Amino acid sequence: MISPLTTTKPVQTSLLSVRDLSVEFRTRTGIVKALENISFHISKGETLGIVGESGSGKSVLALAILGILDRAGHITNGEVLWSQNTETHNLLKMPEKKLRQLRGKELSMIFQNPRVALNPIRKVGKQLVDVLRCHSNLSRNQLKKRALELLASVKIPDPQQRYDAYPYELSGGLCQRIMIALALACSPKLLIADEPTTGLDVTTQATVMNLLKDLATDQQMATVVITHDLALASEYCDRIIVMHAGHIVESAPTHPLFSQPRHPYTAKLIAATPEPHKEFNDLIPILGSLPDLRREDLAPCRFISRCDRASERCQQEALMYQQVDEAHWVGCWYPLEV
Numbered sequence: 001m002i003s004p005l006t007t008t009k010p011v012q013t014s015l016l017s018v019r020d021l022s023v024e025f026r027t028r029t030g031i032v033k034a035l036e037n038i039s040f041h042i043s044k045g046e047t048l049g050i051v052g053e054s055g056s057g058k059s060v061l062a063l064a065i066l067g068i069l070d071r072a073g074h075i076t077n078g079e080v081l082w083s084q085n086t087e088t089h090n091l092l093k094m095p096e097k098k099l100r101q102l103r104g105k106e107l108s109m110i111f112q113n114p115r116v117a118l119n120p121i122r123k124v125g126k127q128l129v130d131v132l133r134c135h136s137n138l139s140r141n142q143l144k145k146r147a148l149e150l151l152a153s154v155k156i157p158d159p160q161q162r163y164d165a166y167p168y169e170l171s172g173g174l175c176q177r178i179m180i181a182l183a184l185a186c187s188p189k190l191l192i193a194d195e196p197t198t199g200l201d202v203t204t205q206a207t208v209m210n211l212l213k214d215l216a217t218d219q220q221m222a223t224v225v226i227t228h229d230l231a232l233a234s235e236y237c238d239r240i241i242v243m244h245a246g247h248i249v250e251s252a253p254t255h256p257l258f259s260q261p262r263h264p265y266t267a268k269l270i271a272a273t274p275e276p277h278k279e280f281n282d283l284i285p286i287l288g289s290l291p292d293l294r295r296e297d298l299a300p301c302r303f304i305s306r307c308d309r310a311s312e313r314c315q316q317e318a319l320m321y322q323q324v325d326e327a328h329w330v331g332c333w334y335p336l337e338v
């Protein structure tokens with residue numbers, strides 16, 4: 001795939017630049033080509049949404065960036081450039097020890113399932129103190145004070161009492177907030193939030209997302225929000241990347257992406273998304289399913305079998321990104337007209 005998204009922004013002005021990243025999983029039933037030539041960047045203070053249906057590669061992308069793919073996963077191509085002050089490092093080439101220091105302090109992640117991500121046999125307050133101790137020189141008293149402040153900052157009621165709770169004693173929503181407090185403990189420069197509000201009620205969802213947005217503004221924290229909730233992405237993100245079957249198919253600032261989607265898949269995703277003014281019958285399901293990523297004969301465009309605009313060219317020629325407007329790119333030979 002030819003991807004000019006790699007050159008949309010100079011590395012120096014981005015905090016993170018992912019370039020032509022490809023990931024495969026070697027499994028007993030074949031090689032899963034989970035990501036192919038993924039390129040994007042994110043700047044300080046920016047909130048970037050990554051959307052796409054289940055299996056499109058959103059979580060694998062986050063794990064690959066942080067260097068925590070599981071053993072079956074292999075990065076077969078690309079670089080992940082991290083720029084701080086005037087220095088740029090490829091995280092994929094960074095020694096594990098240095099990368100571990102960076103994770104948690106500068107780069108942080110909120111995982112999809114907080115109950116799995118938290119240590120079930122350690123009190124949540126202690127888990128916060130552990131993270132703070134790793135990355136700061138605070139005294140014992142200061143560590144506890146900071147942990148309590150963090151619990152309060154994510155709106156945990158009665159932080160003093162919750163400090164001594166084990167994860168199983170807390171609701172899913174509270175565990176999610178503990179995860180967020182852990183991820184934010186060291187004021188990271190980049191937060192990757194994978195489905196940060198899954199399982200939360202609507203009010204708590206808004207609290208969590210507003211909190212993340214405030215931190216992005218106040219501390220210039222860059223945030224990648226991974227979600228299949230388009231409504232949430234449209235409300236909180238500055239820019240959106242749409243993924244389908246391991247490819248980026250469209251990338252644009254939020255407003256143009258939703259008002260003038262140019263990739264047929266983006267348009268279908270939007271048409272399938274519930275909105276307050278839409279009746280249930282107005283929603284149009286996306287027909288077909290993601291292709292089997294183990295197939296050796298995957299077409300250059302992985303949306304081809306679900307697309308009503310596809311032609312021979314989509315089957316034969318390498319997928320080309322087209323710039324359809326400023327900062328608006330689409331990976332399609334036949335983008336939708338405006």
Ligand SMILES: Nc1ncnc2c1ncn2[C@@H]1O[C@H](COP(=O)(O)OP(=O)(O)OP(=O)(O)O)[C@@H](O)[C@H]1O
Binds near residue numbers: 056058
């Ligand atoms: N450990 C693994 N072994 C084999 N294939 C894997 C592994 N992890 C992920 N994959 C494959 O990689 C592809 C992308 O998966 P990923 O979990 O990133 O999707 P996702 O968009 O995050 O989905 P969801 O929204 O459901 O979390 C899928 O085809 C998945 O089956």
